[in-house]
Amino acid sequence: MNELLNNLQRLTEIAENPKKQLAHYLSQQKKVIGCFPVYTPEELVYAAGMIPMGLWGGPAEPYLAKSYVPAFCCPIMQSALELGLQGSYKGLSAVLIPTLCDTLRCITQNWKSGVADIPMIAVSYPQNRTDAGLRFLQAEYGTIKQSLEAISGQDVTDEKLAAAIDIYNAHNGTMRRFAKEANNHLDMITPRVRHNVMKSGHFMDKAVHTAIVRDITEALANRSIFSWAGKRILLTGIVAEPSELLDIMEENQLAVVADDLAQEMRQHRTDIPKGKVPLQRLTLQWKDRICSLAHDTDKSRIPLIARQVRDNQADGVICCMMKFCDPEEYDFPLIQDEMEKMGIPILHLEIDQQTGGLEQAKTRIQAFGDML
């Protein structure tokens, strides 16, 4: 039990102190590459012997960033840019920025202009995920591989990449098992604890994170199942932050039993398929991803959420709508319609990492909990 608590505490500390984690890796003479949301080919970074570290913003009030982006720019991008401009990411050998939305397109350029001491490597994902699209992506990954090799001084061989893919797939599987087991222990795996277990993975060597989460999951499985008397919810959106929002959910007897958050399970639900050419395998993962940022006229995300609601007996859905996130905003009316058809209540909760006051969110979550 102590080991379980210690492991959860360790991941919480890492999730809440990514800067400390960066210093830790730098002190070990490791090179670290910052990875912007939502997807980057982290496996290439890993195979080049470097640490990929997620840059998911945080509660940084934009000051310098205001010279680059208007107030109606995505809060994650504002804070990530602010931290870059302030020098908080000093020590990173480069950043990877995917051009998955209009704001991210611009952030590649603002980064280049404002954070000259940390090189920027852009990543373009094809939206038509056809064979031709995937061939383009393979060429794109090839170019990125070369850039990363130049930074690390190490070749990314097929063997190394295949090994990195194994580590990432193992991590995905471990996170899925954790998410499933967590639902049997909603007393201990509160919304915030669950979030910290997920988020910490962005700041750690995936092999190390996998080992810890595996231990956590096993320890949980050895506990007796807890019968949760409160309500069960699914979270969808980019992130469910600041963490105080999750505390409010806990206070209102709401447990997170599944998520479709870009920062959390969207990262882990799609494995890299088997195959002979590792670089090509990476592209096939992109083909299979279900996300608001990947073109999909079927809007597969919606039946996926519906299935998760059913499979996890969720009583309601909280849509954590990142302010000014148009890819998510376009999906919302369709998700809302589907939930209405299913008779599942849905709460539209605006997310702003910079917001200090959470009084409105508190009232809305409380009312939602009462309604459930």
Place this chain on the structure above:
Amino acid sequence: MMESKADTVKAKEKKPLPKSRIMVGEQLTQLYQEALQAKARGEKIGWSASIFPQEIAEALGICIVYPENHGAGLAARHQAEEYLSYAESHGYNMDICSYARINLAYAEVLTAPGNNMPKPDFVLCCNNICNQLTKWLQNLAKRYNIPMFLIDTVYNYTPNASDDKVRYVRSQIDNYTRQLEELTGKKLDPARLEAVMRISLKNKDLWRKANELLAHKPAPLSGFELFNYMSCMVCCRGKESTTKILEQLIKEIEEHIKNGTSTFPVEEKYRIFWEGIACWPYLGHTLKTLRQYGINLVATGYVNAWGLDYELNDLDGLARAYIDLPNNNNNLETVVNRRIAAVKQFRCDGVLYHVNRSCKVMDCQQYELQRRVQESTGVPFTSFDGDQADFRAYSEAQYETRIQGLVELMEERERQIGEGVK
């Protein structure tokens, strides 16, 4: 003092429209009418993004209408409010592009004052303008359960498209051609495609020429007037009717140059570059405020917005053109260089940036663009908050104050130049 100038402007605006303007109106009415008639005959019709490779659909003889044009028209005629409200009441966030909100609401009701677009049988999307278009047309395709043909041009974070990217886009154009043939039962005639490409190239040259005639000092036209001809390039750039309109327009502009006249009704004291989409709901106010100070808008990003250049029958070249042309698909360096060139070519005294609330891809790198263009040219700038189609994002008072500020900066620069200050 200001009032009397404005009144003079008003009086002069009552002049009859030039022939080219009448032709534009007729062309647009015909476009929408033909789409309605085609639909009534049972033909498949499509809705398209504005910088989509129209050449294929045009060569196939398929009727295409353009929601961006439709939305801009409703906004300019102050008829957009009910569509915006409808979309927002159905879950679409106010943050979403106003053209999209108007169109997603229109898609539910399929009726509007003025031109109507019939229900689409497919949608054509090219995300060289923005990624929001992808999401917007995805929602339409899902709503109607119709095919969506997406030409994904992939953002150019380097100055030009790579060969890998061109191959990817070319493959999409081939797929879209084949699938559109299957859907409509029409077969692409290579000779007809060549003809459409030829017309499109000619229209591209004519559009550029018409715009570049405003480099003449003083300009023979009030630059705002060119906004009225944009529909030719958005909706009909593969049609001969556009050739006729633009030839007529050029004739009219050249006539002004020859006679030393201009449609700009007051003395042209300052010439400016307008960055961004027009503020359609306040076109009159934005125009009149500038005129009060003798400011003529002589250049916009639209000068080269449809400068799609390729060789006849070269579909790889066509793919490359659609990737490389739009500013929104390009890295900052490319856009900065284009703007610096335009400021110089059109001898601008100032730059006016429209912080268009709808368009993050324009706004989120605009501040650095402002700094770099000013640093290079020495030309002052100002910006104002507005929106292409949502009237709520614009403040007349703010616009007027900003223009006053710009005038002071331009005066100061003029004085310094006069005194030989570098």
